[in-house]
Amino acid sequence: MRAWKFGDDVDTDAIIPGRFLTIYDPEELAKHVFEGTRDAFARRVKEGDVVVAGSNFGCGSSREHAPLALRGAGIRIVIAKSFARIFYRNAINTGLLPLACPETDEIHDGDEITVNTAEGWIEANGKRLPIEPVPDFLQRIVDAGGLVEYAKAMDTVETCTGSQR
């Protein structure tokens, strides 16, 4: 897997600019992913490549077009020091796996990396770096294959009041 390295505070406008928000098809969105920010990305990214970034990845707008555009481009994993809250949830919900790793400074653009989620580490430049586990309740959604699959199987949910909805 090739690492595409980005800095801190990569916002969702950078991932997919506002003028493409009438598009919903991940593959069409992928043609414009990082347009104006990193134009080579959409042309050269390959299935299975990994986006690696600093802190606060996915800040800004709640647009789900951002994880969809990355998925459309063949990205299945984003590794960052930290994620913006809405992006993190959106990623989980749409089947893009956000992995928090405090030491992404050790990973450089173009590095070959290996990811082992089961054991909780990634490897780059011969170094093994720990990744933080995905919280339990989100892991259930990941295991189901995303929120859509998770919700499909249910007719009602039990709320915190104990009632069914």
Next chain:
Amino acid sequence: MAATVVEKIFSSKCGRDVRAGEVVMAPVDGAMIHDITGPLAVRVFREMGGERVFDPERIIMLFDHQVPADSIPAAENHVFMRAFAREQGIHNYDLREGVCHQVVMEKGHAAPGEVIVGTDSHTCTYGAAGAFATGIGSTDMGFVLKFGALYFRVPESILVEVNGSFPRRVGAKDLILAITGDIGADGATYQALEFVGETMRSLGMAGRMTCANMAIEMGAKAGIVPPDGTTWRYVTTRRDIEAFDLASDPDATFAEFRQYDVADLAPQVAVPHNVDHVVEIDEVAGTAIDQVFIGSCTNGRFEDLAEAAEVLGSDSFADGVRVIVVPASREEYMKALRAGLIERFVEAGALVEAPCCGPCMGGAFGLLAPGEVSLSTSNRNFRGRQGSAEASVYLASPATAAASAVYGEITDPREV
């Protein structure tokens, strides 16, 4: 047990003591969808096997980002959403009323103690009404449309106490920019910001909305101003509800406590390309600008337009500066119209557009060319947000925007 406002809201929703850090499946009181993120939410709702929405009365639908339709795909989205509203019996404000967050507030869809979600990151604006309101993605919204509930991790709160009176031509936007600069773009991630203190109490709803609106720019899940007389007056004139007390206990546990005194606050400006890159105005005064945008859910209300008009006085906007004024809603537009503000802006050379998001997100109109510089009263200056990735966007208050538009360069409103 002592609790924060946010813990109290979730405790009351769940009928038991709920504390920060817990994950709860809470019923929601309201769900807002708009033209950009709504279509995806509806598709997800269907994919989840949804047939009827949980409660059409609790869904707020409107179009504001691409109105009137700026492209054929946008028009198709509108058609799609209208059909869904008809099918489900959802009231659709369509493109008539203005920017989602302003409309939710002024139509009385948000009240103290409620849990409200919206497929828009600035949903946190309704914290100004004492609600716990947060932005979610379209897939989460599909789930909400089906079940009327959603998972929440109850956030810790950062208490922000603000005291002192604002100097002339300095206000809520300068305050929230200063706070954003201090806390940083991810300094409040997963947390809620609670705004208290005499300055917050003295602010009207417009200024409180400006502050709550920008909570997300610090990564916060919500921004909340505990309700007081001002809140209840606003809410009870818009819907049938009895006032009650809702405040954090004095001994509640906060993640952090920050204090501000605004008595000496200077006008603040967020410089390209980060919202938390905030400086005092004298550091950037004199920067030439090509476009000024006065509007958005942050600063498109009557009070904001009045502030801009007061600074403008009887002047004209500088040649070579495009001034775009977009009131946040029809209600705010009508107030400005009746007060003669719209006439003044047009006379001074502005383009006044119908209520919508406008140039705020670089979608519908008012885009910037490479190399151009804009000063905007909105909430985000990310690279490419308002057009070309090679354009620059500065964020400031309506007073600073008006002063700068008159002189064609970033100008301290206290000096005009």
